[in-house]
Amino acid sequence: MSPPMMWSVLIATSVFCFAIKLVGHQVPERWLANPRLQRVNALIPISLLSALVVAQGLVVKTHVVIDHRLAGLAVALAALVARAPFPIVVLSAAVTSALVYHLH
Amino acid sequence: MTSPHRPTIRDALSVSLTVGAYGVAFGAASVAAGFSVLQSCLFSLLTFTGASQFAAVGVVASGGTALSAIAAATLLGTRNALYGIQMAPLLRVRGVRRVAAAHLTIDESTGVALSQAPRGTDAMRLGFWLTGAGVFIFWNIFTLLGALGAKALGTPAAWGLDAAVPAAFLGLLWPRLETSFLRVVAAVSMAFALLVTPWLPAGLPIIMTTLVALVIGWRER
Known part of the structure; x- marks a missing residue:
């Protein structure tokens, strides 16, 4: 991606994310009282984060690829199941992935 | 401070420090995606909502278009609007303070505020402001450290940074x-x-x- 595009990602993301926050503080409560809208809104982070896990862990460009990252993800999952704190989860994934990367 | 607010202050500070420290992962991911150290720091200062920041740099790292990156980040940020709707009647602020409150409206500030409900409205307000400001300070400090660290490290895959990002997303997803x-x-x-x-x-x-x-x-x- 070209430098101007990267700046545009930074600026647009910041502007939109702030605008959303401000809208929340401005609109009357009843506007978002619709239960259907609330359900969708509650599910969006779950769907997006799930997609981001696989898109970052199992995809290279437009191909599904299994490599060292999956080993890291598996260890992260084990750490989460063992109720490890967040930094340990990320760190253990990074160390595992790096090991597999170098051994490979 | 010897006040009835001591438990609230303790909650706010512990959340601020642990969540803020995780800014290291963002700074590193951002630099690994090709953003400069300055741009990475600006993300944390101006966007200031972790999942959206990770999404933006994550999409860029995976070769997506600018539009995809912006859309993913913005969609992930929509939940902050719901938080704002809940926080506005509690905080009752206007003008510059409302702008500040909006900027600090994130998972953690809202979460700590809501969790203080048994301790009363004052504790809820304090929890919001203290956690929001605390996370803001630590998140930005640690973003800078992560960005500088990643810049010094070089190849992201050699240090496992390419696995750290999806692991971070998994860590964000898990408690939900x-x-x-x-x-x-x-x-x-x-x-x-x-x-x-x-x-x-x-x-x-x-x-x-x-x-x-x-x-x-x-x-x-």
Whole structure:
């Protein structure tokens, strides 16, 4: 991606994310009282984060690829199941992935 | 401070420090995606909502378009609007203070504020401001450290940075999967994202996955 595009990602993301926050503080409560809208809104982070896990862990460009990252993800999952704190989860994934990367 | 607010202050500070420290992962991911140290720091100062920041740099790293990156980040930020709706009647601020309150409206500040409910309205307000400001300070300091660290390290894969990012997303997702229904939504979303990956430009599958949330959320119950 070209430098101007990267700046545009930074600026647009910041502007939109702030605008959303401000809208929340401005609109009357009843506007978002619709239960259907609330359900969708509650599910969006779950769907997006799930997609981001696989898109970052199992995809290279437009191909599904299994490599060292999956080993890291598996260890992260084990750490989460063992109720490890967040930094340990990320760190253990990074160390595992790096090991597999170098051994490979 | 010897006040009845001591437990609130303790809650706010411990959340601020632990969540803020995780800014290291963002700074590193951002630099690994090709953003400069300055740009990485500006993300944390101006966007200041972790999941959206990770999404933006994540889509860029995976070769997605600018539009996909912006859309993914913005969609992830929509939950902050719901937080704002809950926080506004509690905080009752106007003008510059409202702008500041909006900027500090994130998962953690809202979460700590709501968790202080048994301690009263003052504690809730204090929890919001203290956690918001605390996370802001630590998140930005640690973003800078992570960005500088990643710049010094070089090749992201050699240090496991390319696995740290999806692991971070998994770590963000995990505490949200409170019910088996939500776990099914997550599994379906992952399967859907992988399924459409070969057929769509990079980055777009991530945005498309919101369709899963839309369809299931619309139909549920």
